[in-house]
Amino acid sequence: GFGSLMQDVLWCFSQVKGTIDVGVTEADVISTVEFNHTGELLATGDKGGRVVIFQREQESKNQPHRRGEYNVYSTFQSHEPEFDYLKSLEIEEKINKIRWLPQQNAAYFLLSTNDKTVKLWKVSERDKRPEGYNLKDEDGRLRDPSMITMLRVPVLRPMDLMVEATPRRVFANAHTYHINSISVNSDYETYMSADDLRINLWNFEITNQSFNIVDIKPANMEELTEVITAAEFHPHHCNTFVYSSSKGTIRLCDMRTSALCDRHAKFFEEPEDPSNRSFFSEIISSISDVKFSHSGRFIMTRDYLTVKVWDLNMENRPIETYQVHDYLRSKLCSLYENDCIFDKFECVWNGSDSVIMTGSYNNFFRMFDRNTKRDVTLEASRENSKPRAILKPRKVCVGGKRRKDEISVDSLDFSKKILHTAWHPSENIIAVAATNNLYIFQDKVN
């Protein structure tokens, strides 16, 4: 339940979506996962530019153990591949991020983005249709007006539920570089999109203009030393946002101070021991994700080997650091050669900000309880896919004698990476994307 401690939570397999393919089609690789604000809907985006939305079914008294399963609600093609002939640039259709808007009426709204274009999608239900038009017949063919002798009033008749997704806004041509983040503001009127060097502020109603609020492009590109890696609005203060960099720093900006927020209000950086510096230091310090806590008091950052929690009131170091897979430190050379060192892992808070979760390799994912300081490694695999099967904690053996249940570092499958996970806003339900499969786990009932 809400805010339960790690030792009380046993995670169970609930569902898995996707197929068991020997060779994974590139397009099927899941690239983003996001619950909406109530947890009723769960959206995924993939490399093929498609969005699939799952809806939680109503819990039934007859089957209490089924605890609301997620079924397909809607699916659509959000983005398509493009080729910018002017710049000779191939634009992938891969969905980088999906962010939900809070629900304000019967319809659901979400933002989806690829490298260049953000789109606002409206997902709505239709369960009635008008019948009895005067000027057209039931098939839609126009009737000859001269043949009409009487008028009738069209009526709404029930029909099979249809869920439609329509693109309501297309926010294009505002990013020279590749979009890595979008974030909806708490004012629900604006949102931001961030690329490697710039952040733009949009109004949902206006697609042909956006305000540039951060620009770190140097006058001379030879002087480029860092890029923006992620950005997010504060959950309550609509004037505040943060962005992270490839150098492992976070800047907090206040839009009230100036139109262009190039000067940060706060600068978060952990001092580095210069004697520890190596070729890999900067690469592994690059922040791949930044997330505000639900409370708005903390930010969490993910770099290659750790997850860190920062207090907004303390800029000089994080208040907590969690090792995700420190055993990879002695593998950095080969991880550099196979490009895995550049993998961008995300991180998430649970609803009460007491537990944080992030992915790793070999389809492992890790959870850290901030209160008890306990952590667990779990695995998303088809072998643990019996209904309500309790997930057994996994352990990586670093050296020496390997116990029976442990896996050695050299046996880890680095092609099975869990980059994207999501946590239900108020319950212990998590969604874990393992390449082309989506796993849903829940805590054990009773």
Place this chain on the structure above:
Amino acid sequence: MSAENPESASAEEQKEMEDKVISPEKVEEAKLKARYPHLGQKPGGSDFLRKRLQKGQKYFDSGDYNMAKAKMKNKQLPTAAPDKTEVTGDHIPTPQDLPQRKPSLVASKLAG
């Protein structure tokens, strides 16, 4: 241990430890430098970042194109390698080379 604890050893003991133990990162760095002796001095700097910013770039610009054309005058036209995104200007784009990517009209298997 999931959360880091402050070093309990005194400063002297710590220095001694550090003198004796080489960090695993430095060992990995030595390995890499042995394999790629010409690797740049500023690893996190411009090379990586420029590669990141250039993602998706197929061909450079007309100057690059013309230089490549001049180079290729006496050689056979190389065939385009659709997956080589980093090298630009080395081969001449023809209409056949330009990507003919069709959007995936197949529904996602997650919805199946």
